């Protein structure tokens with residue numbers, strides 16, 4: 040079965056960049072464990088189309104020159120796909136694993152993406168640095184932690200008036216309900232859930248959108264590992 044068309048319009052140059060990125064993921068995966076998804080069609084559907092399906096939601100919330108951080112980017116999802124789809128956005132890719140940060144840095148360079156920078160570190164530590172804390176129009180994340188943990192890893196990066204955007208699966212409503220108290224504590228408004236159609240995907244997908252209305256209290260995030268061990272709320 041051919042790969043279905045993307046969920047948003049792409050130029051031939053953007054399709055060429057996604058093809059080159061798929062090559063890099065397949066090649067990189069032979070050396071380091073970047074993703075469990077290695078089949079080329081699955082890379083397009085479960086990584087690329089999955090990210091592009093949330094892009095219209097971000098378009099509606101963010102300015103053309105938005106600065107985003109992808110927390111726990113791994114092999115570059117969603118950050119590198121967003122950098123290809125929206126070249127006027129600036130994207131910071133953050134991961135705690137050094138070799139993954141090297142991979143995304145190298146891949147961005149090879150693809151000629153000059154709107155990308157990569158940062159190696161734990162979200163709990165990097166979010167305490169003044170050039171990252173509350174500096175971003177949006178923090179995005181996929182497959183990093185349950186929402187009430189992820190809130191503490193993401194919201195400290197977001198400026199007041201900005202957005203936290205988490206890509207999730209079908210159990211999202213329950214997860215969001217559990218995260219309400221943590222989100223409020225960290226300066227977020229109640230989460231807004233949108234179901235997302237991903238062409239060719241069998242699983243239900245959703246995006247959780249949280250607007251930040253107040254600064255995150257100084258004591259958050261707590262020390263590295265604590266958000267996972269003792270989730271807020």
Ligand SMILES: C[S@@+](CC[C@H](N)C(=O)[O-])C[C@H]1O[C@@H](n2cnc3c(N)ncnc32)[C@H](O)[C@@H]1O
Pocket residue numbers: 074110111112113114115116117133134135136139160161162163180181182183192
């Ligand atoms: C399952 S992978 C998901 C990668 C990518 N977002 C995706 O959807 O394919 C989770 C990634 O989050 C990173 N990670 C987990 N906790 C983190 C933290 N506290 N700070 C920074 N990165 C973290 C891990 O190193 C790993 O690369």
